[in-house]
Amino acid sequence: MARLAVYLRVLGSLADGGLSTISSEALANAAGVNSAKLRKDLSYLGSFGTRGVGYVVEVLRERISTCLGVTEHRSVVLVGIGNLGHALAGYGGFGSRGFRIAGLFDADERRIGENISGLCVRSMDELDAVIARESVSIGVIATPADAAQEVCDRLVAAGVTSILNFAPAVLVVTDIVDVRKVDLAVELQILSFHEQRKAAGLKAVL
């Protein structure tokens, strides 16, 4: 479930706030979901809440972390260090969530060697070696759409089994490989769709 990750993030802030236990009700509010749904989600991981009190924040965090598999730090490679790639490479949110950037790669010779917050942009030739050496299982694609499938194939061939794709392209992969895509334009169009609906509703009222 996608919501587990959100719970984990909220629990993080709560732990920083010094709270040691929390009820499903409160956590559900903070995460923006129904409390019953939250309890059902947690019940998938086993039952370890204390009735009448709630959940111990630390225990819960650890349990969810284990389930998500972020206890052992996973390595990711980032391919395509353009506009977006730079932002991702410079983003601190990777490390704090249990992910390590094992390498930055780009096809453009001029970018190779560039240093971004401690990491050096590498040539695509080194991709296979780095993936094998650091046993990378996740690849992030931030290249233009035309190159996405090609890069994807290379990543899969090198042993990557999960891909996060920012390019507006549909990737075809073996079914042992998981692909998630983030498409800004799609998100905006969905919002636009709702705007459209709102406007239509308004007209209907008049």
Add this chain to the structure above:
Amino acid sequence: MARLAVYLRVLGSLADGGLSTISSEALANAAGVNSAKLRKDLSYLGSFGTRGVGYVVEVLRERISTCLGVTEHRSVVLVGIGNLGHALAGYGGFGSRGFRIAGLFDADERRIGENISGLCVRSMDELDAVIARESVSIGVIATPADAAQEVCDRLVAAGVTSILNFAPAVLVVTDIVDVRKVDLAVELQILSFHEQRKAAGLKAVL
């Protein structure tokens, strides 16, 4: 439905490729979905495919565009011009999908006046005026998580009714406002979760 936007994008490439009609089967493959699902999606917009032939690409594009409300160019404002904000501001994908960036805003005085591909970073003081003047209905938040709710409130107060949030924070809003969030860490954790499952499955086989 979120998939309409994907269909539209795929149709765009197909139109560039010179194709004039397409069957649900082919379009479904290109978009990575089931053909029955695609037909059902399209049937929501009315029935205008030709049996035995398929859909006329141009008609379909126009119909979906109208439905998504991207025919009239929508304006968006972008708040928080840091790492990510720069990438977004410099991204060409907005204009080509029917969105116009009406303004870039940041709280940091040092960023104000900065020029990013033809757009000038403005002070937050001008936010309300720009939103009103250009009748902006969509706001994009790329500030740190702490500032997200505050910025969100300002956007809503100024008249924005749809928000795309990149900050890892849960926003609370009136229910006339739509919020979509893009959270990189959550995406990675979901992939990590599947990796975990794969590893567990592997162990079960042994």
Add this chain to the structure above:
DNA sequence: AGCCGCTTGTGAACGTTGGCACAAAGTCGC
């Protein structure tokens, strides 16, 4: 013109997800 094959549109079955509501269980106060 009539038949044939292809493709759409949709009804019905299915699995999944979300939400209510309540019993079980544990804590806190007295």
Add this chain to the structure above:
DNA sequence: GCGACTTTGTGCCAACGTTCACAAGCGGCT
């Protein structure tokens, strides 16, 4: 120690999304 209150865990149902399967409709071919 006991009762009352709080909160979890879950059974049940409704709604939604997905998939299959097929009849109806259209174009092309003869």
